[in-house]
Amino acid sequence: MSLRLNLLKFFSVFVTLLGLSIIGFWGCEQEPNDLGLNFLPGNDTLGTVVLNSETDTMQISALSFLEYINTYPSYFSLIGLYQNYESKFLLKFKDITSNYDSCTVLSANVYLTYNNYYFQDSLGITSFNIYPLTDTITFSTITYDKFNNSYIGTDLLGSYTGTLSDTTTIGIPIDTSIVRKWLWKAANSNYPYNNNGIAFVPTTLSTSIKGFYSSLILTDSIKPYITAVVQKGTKIDTIKLSSSESVTLSNVTNILIPQDRFILNTGISYRSILKFDLGKLPQNVTINEAYLEFKLDESNSFIKNRSDSRIAFSRVTDTTGNIQTDGILFFTSKKDSITYTIRMQYIFQKWNMGAPNYGVLLNYVYDYQGLDKYAFYSQSILDATKRPLLIIRYTPR
Numbered sequence: 001m002s003l004r005l006n007l008l009k010f011f012s013v014f015v016t017l018l019g020l021s022i023i024g025f026w027g028c029e030q031e032p033n034d035l036g037l038n039f040l041p042g043n044d045t046l047g048t049v050v051l052n053s054e055t056d057t058m059q060i061s062a063l064s065f066l067e068y069i070n071t072y073p074s075y076f077s078l079i080g081l082y083q084n085y086e087s088k089f090l091l092k093f094k095d096i097t098s099n100y101d102s103c104t105v106l107s108a109n110v111y112l113t114y115n116n117y118y119f120q121d122s123l124g125i126t127s128f129n130i131y132p133l134t135d136t137i138t139f140s141t142i143t144y145d146k147f148n149n150s151y152i153g154t155d156l157l158g159s160y161t162g163t164l165s166d167t168t169t170i171g172i173p174i175d176t177s178i179v180r181k182w183l184w185k186a187a188n189s190n191y192p193y194n195n196n197g198i199a200f201v202p203t204t205l206s207t208s209i210k211g212f213y214s215s216l217i218l219t220d221s222i223k224p225y226i227t228a229v230v231q232k233g234t235k236i237d238t239i240k241l242s243s244s245e246s247v248t249l250s251n252v253t254n255i256l257i258p259q260d261r262f263i264l265n266t267g268i269s270y271r272s273i274l275k276f277d278l279g280k281l282p283q284n285v286t287i288n289e290a291y292l293e294f295k296l297d298e299s300n301s302f303i304k305n306r307s308d309s310r311i312a313f314s315r316v317t318d319t320t321g322n323i324q325t326d327g328i329l330f331f332t333s334k335k336d337s338i339t340y341t342i343r344m345q346y347i348f349q350k351w352n353m354g355a356p357n358y359g360v361l362l363n364y365v366y367d368y369q370g371l372d373k374y375a376f377y378s379q380s381i382l383d384a385t386k387r388p389l390l391i392i393r394y395t396p397r
Contacts (some may be wrong), residue, residue, distance in 0.1 A: 074369050291343050311365065319358050344360070
Protein backbone atom coordinates (compact mmCIF):
# COMPACT_ATOMS: atom_id res chain seq x y z
CA MET A 1 0.00 0.00 0.00
CA SER A 2 2.88 2.35 0.84
CA LEU A 3 4.51 1.80 -2.59
CA ARG A 4 1.21 2.44 -4.39
CA LEU A 5 0.59 5.62 -2.39
CA ASN A 6 4.05 6.95 -3.19
CA LEU A 7 3.52 6.30 -6.91
CA LEU A 8 0.23 8.19 -6.88
CA LYS A 9 1.85 11.16 -5.13
CA PHE A 10 4.70 11.17 -7.66
CA PHE A 11 2.28 11.06 -10.61
CA SER A 12 0.19 13.91 -9.12
CA VAL A 13 3.27 16.13 -8.68
CA PHE A 14 4.45 15.30 -12.22
CA VAL A 15 1.10 16.27 -13.80
CA THR A 16 0.98 19.51 -11.78
CA LEU A 17 4.48 20.50 -12.90
CA LEU A 18 3.66 19.63 -16.52
CA GLY A 19 0.51 21.78 -16.38
CA LEU A 20 2.46 24.72 -14.97
CA SER A 21 5.02 24.35 -17.75
CA ILE A 22 2.33 24.41 -20.40
CA ILE A 23 0.68 27.46 -18.84
CA GLY A 24 4.05 29.22 -18.66
CA PHE A 25 4.76 28.42 -22.30
CA TRP A 26 1.30 29.66 -23.39
CA GLY A 27 1.92 32.89 -21.50
CA CYS A 28 5.09 33.45 -23.52
CA GLU A 29 3.19 33.10 -26.79
CA GLN A 30 0.45 35.56 -25.82
CA GLU A 31 2.78 38.19 -24.33
CA PRO A 32 6.21 37.47 -25.79
CA ASN A 33 9.41 38.49 -24.02
CA ASP A 34 12.92 38.06 -25.41
CA LEU A 35 12.80 34.32 -24.76
CA GLY A 36 9.20 33.75 -25.82
CA LEU A 37 9.81 35.31 -29.25
CA ASN A 38 11.76 32.22 -30.22
CA PHE A 39 8.58 30.16 -29.99
CA LEU A 40 6.23 32.37 -32.04
CA PRO A 41 4.48 30.58 -34.93
CA GLY A 42 5.96 31.08 -38.37
CA ASN A 43 2.86 32.77 -39.79
CA ASP A 44 3.02 35.68 -37.36
CA THR A 45 4.15 39.19 -38.41
CA LEU A 46 7.79 38.69 -37.46
CA GLY A 47 10.06 39.28 -40.43
CA THR A 48 7.45 41.27 -42.39
CA VAL A 49 7.75 44.88 -43.54
CA VAL A 50 4.89 47.39 -43.49
CA LEU A 51 4.40 50.24 -45.98
CA ASN A 52 1.91 53.00 -45.19
CA SER A 53 0.75 55.43 -47.87
CA GLU A 54 0.74 58.32 -45.39
CA THR A 55 4.01 57.81 -43.52
CA ASP A 56 5.86 56.40 -46.54
CA THR A 57 4.39 58.95 -49.01
CA MET A 58 3.01 56.41 -51.46
CA GLN A 59 1.01 58.23 -54.12
CA ILE A 60 -2.60 57.18 -54.83
CA SER A 61 -4.09 58.85 -57.90
CA ALA A 62 -7.75 58.80 -58.94
CA LEU A 63 -9.41 59.28 -62.31
CA SER A 64 -13.20 59.43 -62.80
CA PHE A 65 -14.54 58.76 -66.28
CA LEU A 66 -17.81 58.18 -68.13
CA GLU A 67 -18.64 54.71 -69.44
CA TYR A 68 -22.18 54.21 -70.71
CA ILE A 69 -23.75 50.94 -69.63
CA ASN A 70 -26.87 48.97 -70.47
CA THR A 71 -29.57 49.16 -67.77
CA TYR A 72 -31.81 46.34 -69.02
CA PRO A 73 -31.48 44.39 -65.69
CA SER A 74 -32.68 47.37 -63.63
CA TYR A 75 -35.84 47.39 -61.53
CA PHE A 76 -36.20 51.10 -62.33
CA SER A 77 -37.47 52.88 -65.44
CA LEU A 78 -36.21 56.43 -65.03
CA ILE A 79 -37.75 59.54 -66.58
CA GLY A 80 -37.10 63.25 -66.10
CA LEU A 81 -34.62 66.10 -65.93
CA TYR A 82 -32.50 67.26 -63.00
CA GLN A 83 -29.88 69.98 -63.52
CA ASN A 84 -27.54 68.46 -66.16
CA TYR A 85 -29.02 64.96 -65.87
CA GLU A 86 -31.56 63.50 -68.29
CA SER A 87 -33.29 60.11 -68.32
CA LYS A 88 -35.72 58.58 -70.79
CA PHE A 89 -36.85 55.00 -71.12
CA LEU A 90 -37.98 52.63 -73.84
CA LEU A 91 -40.79 50.13 -73.41
CA LYS A 92 -41.95 47.33 -75.69
CA PHE A 93 -44.98 45.10 -75.13
CA LYS A 94 -44.60 41.57 -76.41
CA ASP A 95 -46.37 38.18 -76.37
CA ILE A 96 -49.47 40.04 -77.53
CA THR A 97 -52.61 38.00 -78.01
CA SER A 98 -53.30 36.96 -81.61
CA ASN A 99 -57.10 36.83 -81.23
CA TYR A 100 -57.94 40.31 -82.49
CA ASP A 101 -57.27 40.49 -86.20
CA SER A 102 -59.13 43.44 -87.81
CA CYS A 103 -60.36 44.64 -84.41
CA THR A 104 -61.13 48.19 -83.33
CA VAL A 105 -59.55 49.62 -80.18
CA LEU A 106 -62.09 51.82 -78.46
CA SER A 107 -59.77 53.05 -75.66
CA ALA A 108 -56.35 52.26 -74.20
CA ASN A 109 -54.33 53.32 -71.18
CA VAL A 110 -50.75 52.59 -70.19
CA TYR A 111 -50.15 52.19 -66.44
CA LEU A 112 -46.91 52.91 -64.57
CA THR A 113 -46.29 52.52 -60.83
CA TYR A 114 -43.91 54.88 -59.06
CA ASN A 115 -41.43 52.98 -56.88
CA ASN A 116 -40.44 55.97 -54.72
CA TYR A 117 -37.03 56.30 -56.34
CA TYR A 118 -35.99 59.84 -57.23
CA PHE A 119 -32.92 61.82 -58.21
CA GLN A 120 -32.66 64.21 -56.46
CA ASP A 121 -35.88 66.12 -55.72
CA SER A 122 -38.63 63.98 -54.16
CA LEU A 123 -41.22 66.71 -54.71
CA GLY A 124 -40.14 67.63 -58.23
CA ILE A 125 -42.43 67.68 -61.25
CA THR A 126 -42.55 64.68 -63.57
CA SER A 127 -43.42 65.50 -67.17
CA PHE A 128 -43.02 63.38 -70.29
CA ASN A 129 -44.38 62.58 -73.74
CA ILE A 130 -44.78 59.16 -75.36
CA TYR A 131 -43.67 58.53 -78.95
CA PRO A 132 -43.38 55.44 -81.15
CA LEU A 133 -39.99 53.89 -81.89
CA THR A 134 -39.42 53.72 -85.61
CA ASP A 135 -36.58 51.22 -85.73
CA THR A 136 -35.62 47.94 -84.12
CA ILE A 137 -33.78 48.31 -80.80
CA THR A 138 -32.03 45.49 -78.93
CA PHE A 139 -33.12 46.45 -75.44
CA SER A 140 -30.68 44.11 -73.69
CA THR A 141 -27.59 45.75 -75.21
CA ILE A 142 -28.46 49.34 -76.13
CA THR A 143 -26.56 52.14 -74.37
CA TYR A 144 -27.10 55.89 -74.46
CA ASP A 145 -24.18 56.54 -76.79
CA LYS A 146 -25.35 53.87 -79.26
CA PHE A 147 -28.95 55.12 -79.40
CA ASN A 148 -29.90 57.44 -82.24
CA ASN A 149 -32.61 59.94 -81.34
CA SER A 150 -33.93 59.65 -84.90
CA TYR A 151 -35.31 56.26 -83.78
CA ILE A 152 -37.97 58.22 -81.85
CA GLY A 153 -40.94 59.08 -84.05
CA THR A 154 -42.79 62.40 -84.05
CA ASP A 155 -46.36 61.14 -83.48
CA LEU A 156 -47.46 62.08 -79.96
CA LEU A 157 -49.10 59.00 -78.42
CA GLY A 158 -49.71 60.32 -74.89
CA SER A 159 -48.37 62.65 -72.21
CA TYR A 160 -48.24 63.17 -68.46
CA THR A 161 -47.39 66.00 -66.08
CA GLY A 162 -47.73 65.74 -62.32
CA THR A 163 -46.11 65.22 -58.93
CA LEU A 164 -45.59 61.64 -57.77
CA SER A 165 -45.58 60.33 -54.22
CA ASP A 166 -45.05 56.98 -52.51
CA THR A 167 -46.13 54.16 -54.84
CA THR A 168 -48.66 55.99 -56.99
CA THR A 169 -49.96 54.23 -60.09
CA ILE A 170 -50.73 56.56 -62.98
CA GLY A 171 -52.86 55.73 -66.00
CA ILE A 172 -52.07 57.57 -69.22
CA PRO A 173 -54.45 57.48 -72.21
CA ILE A 174 -52.48 56.25 -75.22
CA ASP A 175 -53.29 56.57 -78.90
CA THR A 176 -55.59 53.68 -79.77
CA SER A 177 -54.19 53.35 -83.28
CA ILE A 178 -50.80 52.09 -82.12
CA VAL A 179 -52.40 49.44 -79.88
CA ARG A 180 -54.57 48.40 -82.81
CA LYS A 181 -51.45 48.00 -84.97
CA TRP A 182 -49.82 45.81 -82.31
CA LEU A 183 -52.90 43.57 -82.17
CA TRP A 184 -53.22 43.31 -85.94
CA LYS A 185 -49.50 42.47 -86.29
CA ALA A 186 -49.77 39.79 -83.60
CA ALA A 187 -52.69 38.22 -85.47
CA ASN A 188 -51.14 38.52 -88.93
CA SER A 189 -47.37 38.44 -89.42
CA ASN A 190 -47.81 39.87 -92.93
CA TYR A 191 -49.42 43.04 -91.64
CA PRO A 192 -47.16 45.91 -92.83
CA TYR A 193 -46.14 47.25 -89.43
CA ASN A 194 -43.39 46.45 -86.94
CA ASN A 195 -43.87 46.76 -83.20
CA ASN A 196 -40.60 48.44 -82.18
CA GLY A 197 -41.92 49.77 -78.88
CA ILE A 198 -42.48 53.24 -77.48
CA ALA A 199 -40.26 55.93 -75.95
CA PHE A 200 -40.98 57.97 -72.81
CA VAL A 201 -39.21 61.31 -73.26
CA PRO A 202 -39.04 64.04 -70.56
CA THR A 203 -40.29 67.53 -71.31
CA THR A 204 -38.73 70.78 -70.10
CA LEU A 205 -41.34 70.96 -67.34
CA SER A 206 -39.53 68.18 -65.47
CA THR A 207 -37.60 69.23 -62.36
CA SER A 208 -36.60 65.80 -61.07
CA ILE A 209 -35.89 62.27 -62.28
CA LYS A 210 -38.32 59.67 -61.00
CA GLY A 211 -38.27 55.88 -61.12
CA PHE A 212 -41.17 53.64 -62.10
CA TYR A 213 -41.15 49.86 -61.72
CA SER A 214 -39.62 48.31 -64.82
CA SER A 215 -40.62 45.29 -66.89
CA LEU A 216 -38.30 43.17 -64.75
CA ILE A 217 -40.75 43.21 -61.83
CA LEU A 218 -42.71 39.96 -61.61
CA THR A 219 -45.88 41.40 -60.04
CA ASP A 220 -48.36 42.26 -62.80
CA SER A 221 -50.10 44.92 -60.74
CA ILE A 222 -47.02 47.16 -60.48
CA LYS A 223 -45.07 46.40 -63.65
CA PRO A 224 -45.94 48.44 -66.79
CA TYR A 225 -49.15 47.30 -68.44
CA ILE A 226 -51.82 48.42 -70.88
CA THR A 227 -55.54 47.89 -70.69
CA ALA A 228 -57.54 48.28 -73.88
CA VAL A 229 -61.20 48.05 -74.74
CA VAL A 230 -61.33 46.10 -77.99
CA GLN A 231 -64.21 45.41 -80.35
CA LYS A 232 -64.18 42.58 -82.86
CA GLY A 233 -67.43 42.25 -84.76
CA THR A 234 -70.14 42.78 -82.16
CA LYS A 235 -68.06 41.51 -79.24
CA ILE A 236 -66.35 43.97 -76.91
CA ASP A 237 -63.54 42.82 -74.61
CA THR A 238 -61.20 44.47 -72.12
CA ILE A 239 -57.73 43.05 -72.53
CA LYS A 240 -54.51 43.54 -70.61
CA LEU A 241 -50.99 43.60 -72.05
CA SER A 242 -48.41 43.03 -69.33
CA SER A 243 -45.51 41.17 -70.96
CA SER A 244 -42.86 43.72 -71.86
CA GLU A 245 -39.20 44.71 -71.80
CA SER A 246 -37.72 48.07 -70.90
CA VAL A 247 -34.45 49.95 -70.69
CA THR A 248 -33.44 53.38 -69.37
CA LEU A 249 -31.09 55.72 -71.21
CA SER A 250 -29.50 58.33 -68.93
CA ASN A 251 -26.90 61.00 -69.51
CA VAL A 252 -25.28 63.94 -67.77
CA THR A 253 -23.55 66.87 -69.46
CA ASN A 254 -20.82 68.98 -67.88
CA ILE A 255 -20.81 66.95 -64.70
CA LEU A 256 -19.23 68.71 -61.75
CA ILE A 257 -16.72 66.54 -59.90
CA PRO A 258 -15.88 68.32 -56.63
CA GLN A 259 -12.24 69.19 -56.14
CA ASP A 260 -10.19 66.57 -54.28
CA ARG A 261 -12.81 63.89 -54.92
CA PHE A 262 -13.42 60.91 -57.17
CA ILE A 263 -16.92 59.72 -57.98
CA LEU A 264 -19.10 56.79 -58.94
CA ASN A 265 -22.45 57.53 -60.59
CA THR A 266 -24.68 54.57 -61.36
CA GLY A 267 -26.90 54.20 -64.39
CA ILE A 268 -24.83 56.34 -66.76
CA SER A 269 -22.26 55.48 -65.47
CA TYR A 270 -19.30 57.30 -63.99
CA ARG A 271 -16.62 54.96 -62.70
CA SER A 272 -13.17 55.56 -61.25
CA ILE A 273 -9.69 54.12 -61.51
CA LEU A 274 -7.30 54.19 -58.57
CA LYS A 275 -3.59 53.84 -59.29
CA PHE A 276 -0.95 53.14 -56.67
CA ASP A 277 2.72 54.14 -56.83
CA LEU A 278 4.48 50.98 -55.69
CA GLY A 279 8.02 52.25 -56.21
CA LYS A 280 8.88 51.57 -52.56
CA LEU A 281 7.69 47.97 -52.72
CA PRO A 282 10.52 45.55 -53.65
CA GLN A 283 9.92 43.07 -56.46
CA ASN A 284 9.19 39.40 -55.89
CA VAL A 285 8.11 39.61 -52.27
CA THR A 286 5.19 37.84 -50.62
CA ILE A 287 2.23 40.19 -50.11
CA ASN A 288 0.72 39.26 -46.76
CA GLU A 289 -1.82 42.08 -46.76
CA ALA A 290 -2.90 44.93 -49.04
CA TYR A 291 -5.49 46.95 -47.13
CA LEU A 292 -7.20 50.05 -48.52
CA GLU A 293 -9.44 52.41 -46.57
CA PHE A 294 -11.27 55.37 -48.14
CA LYS A 295 -14.02 57.74 -47.06
CA LEU A 296 -17.34 58.95 -48.44
CA ASP A 297 -18.11 62.65 -48.75
CA GLU A 298 -21.78 62.53 -47.79
CA SER A 299 -22.44 66.21 -48.60
CA ASN A 300 -21.58 65.66 -52.28
CA SER A 301 -23.21 62.23 -52.58
CA PHE A 302 -26.78 61.11 -53.25
CA ILE A 303 -27.46 57.51 -52.27
CA LYS A 304 -31.05 56.29 -52.44
CA ASN A 305 -30.28 52.56 -52.62
CA ARG A 306 -28.76 51.85 -49.22
CA SER A 307 -29.65 48.17 -48.90
CA ASP A 308 -26.35 47.16 -50.50
CA SER A 309 -23.66 49.84 -50.61
CA ARG A 310 -20.72 47.67 -51.69
CA ILE A 311 -18.17 48.93 -54.19
CA ALA A 312 -16.59 46.44 -56.58
CA PHE A 313 -12.84 46.48 -57.33
CA SER A 314 -11.18 44.71 -60.26
CA ARG A 315 -7.69 44.76 -61.74
CA VAL A 316 -7.40 46.83 -64.92
CA THR A 317 -5.70 44.91 -67.75
CA ASP A 318 -6.13 47.32 -70.67
CA THR A 319 -6.72 51.07 -70.85
CA THR A 320 -7.09 51.42 -74.62
CA GLY A 321 -10.69 52.06 -75.68
CA ASN A 322 -13.15 50.73 -73.12
CA ILE A 323 -11.43 49.85 -69.86
CA GLN A 324 -10.81 46.10 -69.58
CA THR A 325 -10.35 44.13 -66.35
CA ASP A 326 -9.45 40.54 -65.48
CA GLY A 327 -13.05 39.97 -64.37
CA ILE A 328 -12.14 38.96 -60.80
CA LEU A 329 -14.14 41.13 -58.40
CA PHE A 330 -13.34 42.13 -54.84
CA PHE A 331 -15.95 43.86 -52.68
CA THR A 332 -15.72 46.49 -49.96
CA SER A 333 -16.88 46.25 -46.40
CA LYS A 334 -17.83 49.23 -44.24
CA LYS A 335 -15.96 50.19 -41.10
CA ASP A 336 -18.57 52.82 -40.28
CA SER A 337 -21.18 54.87 -42.15
CA ILE A 338 -18.60 56.68 -44.31
CA THR A 339 -15.49 54.46 -44.24
CA TYR A 340 -15.07 51.74 -46.85
CA THR A 341 -12.41 49.05 -46.54
CA ILE A 342 -11.09 46.36 -48.86
CA ARG A 343 -8.26 43.81 -48.96
CA MET A 344 -6.62 43.08 -52.31
CA GLN A 345 -3.60 40.87 -51.69
CA TYR A 346 -4.23 38.98 -54.95
CA ILE A 347 -4.12 42.12 -57.11
CA PHE A 348 -0.99 43.52 -55.45
CA GLN A 349 0.76 40.16 -55.67
CA LYS A 350 0.02 40.05 -59.42
CA TRP A 351 1.58 43.49 -59.86
CA ASN A 352 4.55 42.58 -57.69
CA MET A 353 5.24 39.51 -59.83
CA GLY A 354 5.32 41.56 -63.04
CA ALA A 355 1.74 42.14 -64.25
CA PRO A 356 1.28 45.69 -65.66
CA ASN A 357 0.02 48.08 -62.99
CA TYR A 358 -2.85 49.95 -64.64
CA GLY A 359 -4.70 50.37 -61.36
CA VAL A 360 -8.05 49.09 -60.16
CA LEU A 361 -11.52 49.85 -61.52
CA LEU A 362 -14.22 50.92 -59.06
CA ASN A 363 -17.95 50.72 -59.66
CA TYR A 364 -21.05 50.27 -57.54
CA VAL A 365 -21.95 46.59 -57.27
CA TYR A 366 -25.35 47.22 -58.95
CA ASP A 367 -24.13 49.79 -61.45
CA TYR A 368 -27.26 49.57 -63.59
CA GLN A 369 -29.70 50.51 -60.80
CA GLY A 370 -30.88 54.09 -60.50
CA LEU A 371 -28.64 57.16 -60.58
CA ASP A 372 -26.99 57.04 -57.15
CA LYS A 373 -23.91 59.20 -56.84
CA TYR A 374 -20.94 58.40 -54.58
CA ALA A 375 -18.28 61.05 -53.95
CA PHE A 376 -15.11 59.89 -52.19
CA TYR A 377 -12.20 61.94 -50.87
CA SER A 378 -9.01 61.65 -52.89
CA GLN A 379 -5.42 61.80 -51.64
CA SER A 380 -5.13 65.50 -52.51
CA ILE A 381 -7.56 66.56 -49.75
CA LEU A 382 -5.80 68.69 -47.13
CA ASP A 383 -7.34 66.84 -44.20
CA ALA A 384 -5.13 63.76 -43.89
CA THR A 385 -7.79 61.87 -41.91
CA LYS A 386 -10.03 61.82 -45.01
CA ARG A 387 -7.42 60.59 -47.50
CA PRO A 388 -7.37 57.04 -48.83
CA LEU A 389 -5.04 54.93 -46.70
CA LEU A 390 -3.11 52.02 -48.17
CA ILE A 391 -1.24 49.60 -45.92
CA ILE A 392 0.91 46.87 -47.47
CA ARG A 393 2.51 44.19 -45.31
CA TYR A 394 4.99 41.95 -47.11
CA THR A 395 7.62 39.33 -46.44
CA PRO A 396 10.96 39.56 -48.28
CA ARG A 397 11.91 36.31 -50.00
